[in-house]
Amino acid sequence: MGRTGYGGFKVLDKDLLELGIKFHGHRCPAMPIGLRAGELAMGKLGVKRSQDKELFCFMEIGPAHATMCFGDGVQTATGCTYGKGNIERLNYGKNAITLIDVKGRKAVRVVVNPEFQKKALASTFVQMRKEGIAPQDIDPAIVDPLIENVLKQPDDVLFKVSDVFDYDMKPKKGTFEYYECERCGEVVFSYGMRIKDGKLVCITCSE
Template sequence: MLALNRLVEEKDAEKILEYAREFHGHVCPYLALGIRASLIAMEELGVGRLDYSGSVDESILAMVEVNSCFTDGVQVTTGCTLGNNSLIYIDLGKTALTLVKRSTWEGVRVYADAERLRKYYPRGTTELFNRVVKERRGTPEERKRLWELWEEIARTMLELPKDEFKIERVRVPPVEQAPIVESVRCSKCGELVMETRVVYINDEPFCLRCEGEVYRAVVGRGIVDVSPRGC
């Protein structure tokens, strides 16, 4: 991703969006909004995209408050991802990113207000979105028109002025680095599981699914409890 690092350094939002398209699967306003918010936060904090060393050390953390298209824009732009343990998901349901330096725990929070951004949407876009995406009953023609509008609005989001965002300096309580733990084999299914996610019954290890314990999962509506019977 050396080319992407360079594009972020150059603040080439249009080309970053093309990387994000491949990662996310499509272009939409909030994917672009995640890119724009990330570039603002990185500039304010004086940091670049995570490189090899930074991602191993988790030197920069991105804290997102919503699991939406916005978050994929953040992951692509900052290099902070769920897999490299530099992305933290806080289930608050707000379109906001806090970018933090682990060395000082100083950060910048960038919040986008959906109501303020509606003025950038062409007339009828919200109603079209509701039919196609929210209600799942749009015609092929309506779906095509929505994707065209999404591309148009996304490029507008990439150029939003800073004063459309709430930007504030913050100090974040320290967050531990991802621990390295041993794996234990479940006595029932035979699969390896992190020892921190094992339940012992009569000194025998069981994974949470086999034991029937409730565990947590991130689904469309946020973090939910999952039981053997489903969400």
């Protein structure tokens, strides 16, 4: 995931960009900002993409707003994903992450620079999104220069970054213990079991 020179600036690895677009589903500028945020945070911590649960990410986006696409870029770059359970969405309505090096007990917070974000929110792309046009239906001639811009901007134009700070995190251990719901017969891991009318059932069957 190295960076190569581009017009005098550092840029993101093109493979990572393509992976992000494939995973995310469309071309937009917010997903690549998430890629850059993740790369920057990993660089500050001196860590590599999470293969299992080496990293944990608190992501401040959500519950529903423009630029949440950022979150898919963060997952692509850091390897902190919902499937691995090493990411949590805080729903603060901000394009910011705190990335934690679990073993090294260090963390860093990266937030999109308000100056950059305000300009981005005033773009034609966002205007068209506001009017209800799907991102995949917006002309690449409008989207691609915005993506290129995200790729070539220096870190400090795009982000504000905290110092690296101590962070002690006790990771949750994934359980292998499972049951069969006595009503629907489906396999349920232990956190999802409830007792209803003396029967061991899943959450859906307990309601």
